[in-house]
Amino acid sequence: YQQAARLHVEKCTEVLERMEEGWYLVQHDPLAGRAFQLANFAMLYQQIRSRLEPRDLIKDKQGVFRPDGAHPAATPDPKGGRWRAFQIAFILASLPELVDPTHRRRTLVDLIFFPTGGGKTEAYLGASAISLLARRLRNRDDAGTDTLMRYTLRLLTAQQFLRASSLICVLEDVRSGMENELGTAPFGIGVWLGGDSTPNRWSTAEKALAELRHDSRASNKFLLLKCPWCGARMGPVSRARGQDTPGYVWSGGRFLFRCQDELCRFSGRDGLPVHVIDEDIYETRPSIVIGTVDKFATLAWQPAARTMFGLGDNGQRLYSPPGLIIQDELHLISGPLGSMVGLYEPMIDDLTTDHRSDPPVPAKIIASTATVRRYEDQILGLFGR
Numbered sequence: 001y002q003q004a005a006r007l008h009v010e011k012c013t014e015v016l017e018r019m020e021e022g023w024y025l026v027q028h029d030p031l032a033g034r035a036f037q038l039a040n041f042a043m044l045y046q047q048i049r050s051r052l053e054p055r056d057l058i059k060d061k062q063g064v065f066r067p068d069g070a071h072p073a074a075t076p077d078p079k080g081g082r083w084r085a086f087q088i089a090f091i092l093a094s095l096p097e098l099v100d101p102t103h104r105r106r107t108l109v110d111l112i113f114f115p116t117g118g119g120k121t122e123a124y125l126g127a128s129a130i131s132l133l134a135r136r137l138r139n140r141d142d143a144g145t146d147t148l149m150r151y152t153l154r155l156l157t158a159q160q161f162l163r164a165s166s167l168i169c170v171l172e173d174v175r176s177g178m179e180n181e182l183g184t185a186p187f188g189i190g191v192w193l194g195g196d197s198t199p200n201r202w203s204t205a206e207k208a209l210a211e212l213r214h215d216s217r218a219s220n221k222f223l224l225l226k227c228p229w230c231g232a233r234m235g236p237v238s239r240a241r242g243q244d245t246p247g248y249v250w251s252g253g254r255f256l257f258r259c260q261d262e263l264c265r266f267s268g269r270d271g272l273p274v275h276v277i278d279e280d281i282y283e284t285r286p287s288i289v290i291g292t293v294d295k296f297a298t299l300a301w302q303p304a305a306r307t308m309f310g311l312g313d314n315g316q317r318l319y320s321p322p323g324l325i326i327q328d329e330l331h332l333i334s335g336p337l338g339s340m341v342g343l344y345e346p347m348i349d350d351l352t353t354d355h356r357s358d359p360p361v362p363a364k365i366i367a368s369t370a371t372v373r374r375y376e377d378q379i380l381g382l383f384g385r
Contacts, residue, residue: 015093018105022092025099031137032099034181039129042170044081046125048074050166052231057246057260064260065246067232071263074230086114087123094127094366099134101323101354101361109379111330112368120368121160124149124326125167127366131324132171132287136182143185144310144319148352148363149290152332160328164288165189165228165274171287172273173229173265188273188286191223192295192308198223200278205255214242222248222276227259229266234259254280282307285319293333293341296348309351321352323363330367330375333382342382349383 025032052074055067083091094110097103112120128147135146149164168189175182191198198221199205211218216238225235227247234247234257249258249271258271266272275281281289282304289308299305306312310319325348327333333341352363365383369375379385 015089018093018096019089022095025096026092029099031134032095034137035099035130035134036095038133038174039126042129042133042167042174043122043126044076045074045170046163046167047080047122048076049170049229049231050163054226055230055232055261057233057237065237065244067230067261071261072230083126084119084122086112087119087126090123091126091130094364095130097364098127098131098324102357106364107362107385109365109367109383109385111372111375111379112366113372113375114368114370116370120370121163121328124328124366124368125164128288128324128326129167129171131364132187133182135320135323136175139320140179140181140183141185142320143183143287144285145190145287145289145308145322146320147288147324147326148308148322148348149288149326149328150296151290151292151328152337161191161223161290162226162228164290165224165272168273168286168288169229169266186270186273188275188284188288190275190281190284190286190289192278192281192289192291194292194295197221198276198278199255202253202255202277202279205277206250209245209248209250209255212236212243212248213245216243222255222257224257224272224274224276227257227261227264227266228272228274230259230261230264232259232261232264278302279304285310289322293337296344297340299344299347299351317354317356321354321363323352325352325363325365327365327367330369330378330382331371331373334378338378338382345383 026036027033052072055069057065058068060066090112097106112123114120132146135142168187172187175187199208208221212220220236226233236243236245246260247257249256255277256271257274259267261267275284275286285307310317310321312318354361
């Protein structure tokens with residue numbers, strides 16, 4: 001077993017060098033250090049807020065829904081707030097390529113391999129936070145979509161969506177207090193799915209909301225069932241005829257989420273920075289866009305989707321393209337699905353490459369999986385990297 005042993009030690013040494021480079025940058029490069037510091041803060045409070053117990057809504061004397069119970073104090077538990085060893089190792093190893101788009105390893109596809117339920121989502125959310133913050137710290141006005149998070153078909157769980165939304169809420173709260181560093185454009189998250197899951201147009205959203213209020217059997221296409229900041233419930237509440245939808249607001253021809261808790265940071269006029277309607281996503285260019293791999297096929301006939309790649313109406317570059325692609329459950333993109341995804345991948349690779357630089361700067365790709373058989377062949381076949 002000498003050959004296998006030597007190969008493993010070689011790979012261990014290689015990844016240790018990457019971690020050491022990441023840690024050196026955190027300590028000696030002001031931008032890397034700041035991004036790392038703020039990302040850790042955001043991930044700590046994301047963890048706390050996404051785990052807040054949902055608070056039921058009750059009607060007050062004016063007939064307005066209010067959360068039952070006091071507004072929660074989101075304070076860190078002294079025993080919590082710890083990275084698992086593989087998570088912080090992964091974040092430090094990939095940090096150099098996330099904070100420096102011109103890094104020589106930028107084209108390398110990093111694969112997080114860990115058993116189901118072990119914390120892969122937390123690791124790549126941490127990497128995404130660093131990428132988002134580093135982008136704004138480089139240029140506070142570079143406010144386009146930074147992270148494309150992709151799942152296979154409908155395997156996006158409500159829990160993953162909630163955790164990513166909590167992260168964005170914390171980042172937005174941080175940004176609003178340091179606009180001199182992170183700019184005035186809000187951080188946001190968009191969920192980009194097929195018409196069966198979320199409304200694709202404003203008109204469809206208005207119709208779906210009316211159906212939801214009229215018929216308790218109607219499917220909820222707005223996904224969010226509790227506030228990602230304070231845990232107050234939102235969404236359908238049954239009544240004698242039909243149902244109420246507290247937290248789901250139709251205002252000025254637009255849909256938005258607004259928390260029912262008056263003490264919540266996101267109970268104001270602008271509501272939560274969460275977008276579930278395609279037209280809304282194209283207009284707002286959220287920092288993170290969560291989609292399914294099949295949805296990217298719509299790029300062929302949906303010109304408005306160019307905005308997610310930082311392009312204007314005439315194809316001009318308005319913002320940097322997304323700098324990070326996260327592919328969850330990589331092992332499922334195989335067989336016929338893998339062939340179809342592979343056909344679209346060169347186009348997505350080109351759209352996420354910043355051709356203004358010389359040489360051009362590609363997006364960093366991070367994949368995650370719980371099973372790694374022939375992963376190198378699969379990554380090469382899918383991403384050509």
